[in-house]
Amino acid sequence: MRTDTATTHTTPDTTPDTAVAPVPLRRNWRFQALWAGQAGSTLGLQIADTAYPLLLLALTGSATLAGAFGALQIGASVLFGIHGGAAADRYDRRVVLIVGDCVRLLACASVPLALAVDRLTVAHTLVVAVVIGATIAYTGPTRLIAVRSVVPPEQLRQALAQDEARISGAGLIGPPLAGALFGLGRGAPFVGTAVASLLSLTAALLVRFPSRPETGADREAAARGGAxxxxxxxxxxxxxxxxxxxxxxxxxxxxxxxxxxxxxxxxxxxxxxxxxxxxxxxxxxxxxxxxxxxxxxxxxxxxxxxxxxxxxxxxxxxxxxxxxxxxxxxxxxxxxxxxxxxxxxxxxxxxxxxxxxxxxxxxxxxxxxxxxxxxxxxxxxxxxxxxxxxxxxxxxxxxxxxxxxxxxxxxxxxxxxxxxxxxxxxxxxxx
The missing domain is CATH 1.20.1250.20 (MFS general substrate transporter like domains)
Structure with missing residues (x-):
């Protein structure tokens, strides 16, 4: 049986020890799908980091409240990060990823909906900051593990380099894109963050990867040690x-x-x-x-x-x-x-x-x-x-x-x- 990440296979004409070249990374659809989903998620977060402070500044005129969005998001990521890693070790990692992406999608989608009916409040926006930070804490470790699990060891450096291009590209494109979307309408950047979260969720739903520690001993060890x-x-x-x-x-x-x-x-x-x-x-x-x-x-x-x-x-x-x-x-x-x-x-x-x-x-x-x-x-x-x-x-x-x-x-x-x-x-x- 051969998968797109295997480096050996068995056929009637070969032995189990016969090595074959791994599938090129560009044809590893599981990695590329995860990469695309994570690229969308990262771009959405970059847009959010610019758009939400600008929105709070427009709503309140307060630079303090505008800065509070980033502070609450980072604070939630740090606070929930302690449990986020434990969840990645103890629970089904794919489920953790899907639930986290669902929660972030709902939170991000609630903002343009509230804007459309003129019901958005400062408290609502700051709660979204906490939710985004918390979901990063849970999905971040799981995504890193997922990428490794679908890539052969000899291609890991190449895969991580491609992942770095995603991070750098999002950091470069996100802030000016947020400004351009604001020009289309006050709710446009937040629709963009919701669409990006949907892309990330779609990739998590489509791609299957080893979702628990690989051996029984590892699973027992994962239950010990605490967060x-x-x-x-x-x-x-x-x-x-x-x-x-x-x-x-x-x-x-x-x-x-x-x-x-x-x-x-x-x-x-x-x-x-x-x-x-x-x-x-x-x-x-x-x-x-x-x-x-x-x-x-x-x-x-x-x-x-x-x-x-x-x-x-x-x-x-x-x-x-x-x-x-x-x-x-x-x-x-x-x-x-x-x-x-x-x-x-x-x-x-x-x-x-x-x-x-x-x-x-x-x-x-x-x-x-x-x-x-x-x-x-x-x-x-x-x-x-x-x-x-x-x-x-x-x-x-x-x-x-x-x-x-x-x-x-x-x-x-x-x-x-x-x-x-x-x-x-x-x-x-x-x-």
Missing amino acids: LAGYRYLARNALLRPVLGVVLLINVAGTAMLLPVMVLLRGQGTSSTGIGLALAGEAVGALAGALLVSRLHRLAGPGVLLLAVSWLTVPVLLAPLLPGGTVTVFAALFTVGLGIPTLRVMIDLLVFSRVPDALRGRVIAATMTLFTAGMPAGMVGSGLLLDHLSPAAVLVAVAVLLTAGLVPATAGRTLRRAGWPEPPVTPAPSS
């Missing part, structure tokens, strides 16, 4: 601990950079459109960097690549202080963006290859929660610093703090000596 088992695993793992610590530092520094850069460019007379174009440099760089993942992974080990991109972030933080305004900022963000897909795929490969299946959902959820928690920390930290320092001084302070965090990680041997995990051997299916 915090993923955090304990990361804390004990000698390699993942420094890897995630450094990536968390980059996330905090990168997020902390945005507000002072916007203030700095605004002080130079740059328009809102110009600021948006300058900040798009990271997404454009990441989109280009998705094509370099395999080449960079062959060039150096995971720890060396992580340290290289991390140290490159330090001068990028200081680049806005140089002449050139938007052009300089765009070029600096583009440069560091080239390495982002490489790091994301690196994290995926290390987690997928080294974490037992029984813990995979909780470890992925813990990783996503740690990274997500770094975003508000960077935002709040830079805002507090801007109350007392100039934008230039804040950028210097963030660069100094990042440098201080990178020095011990670079001096240690764990990251510098880390190697890529060997892909697991795909077992031959029974005849």
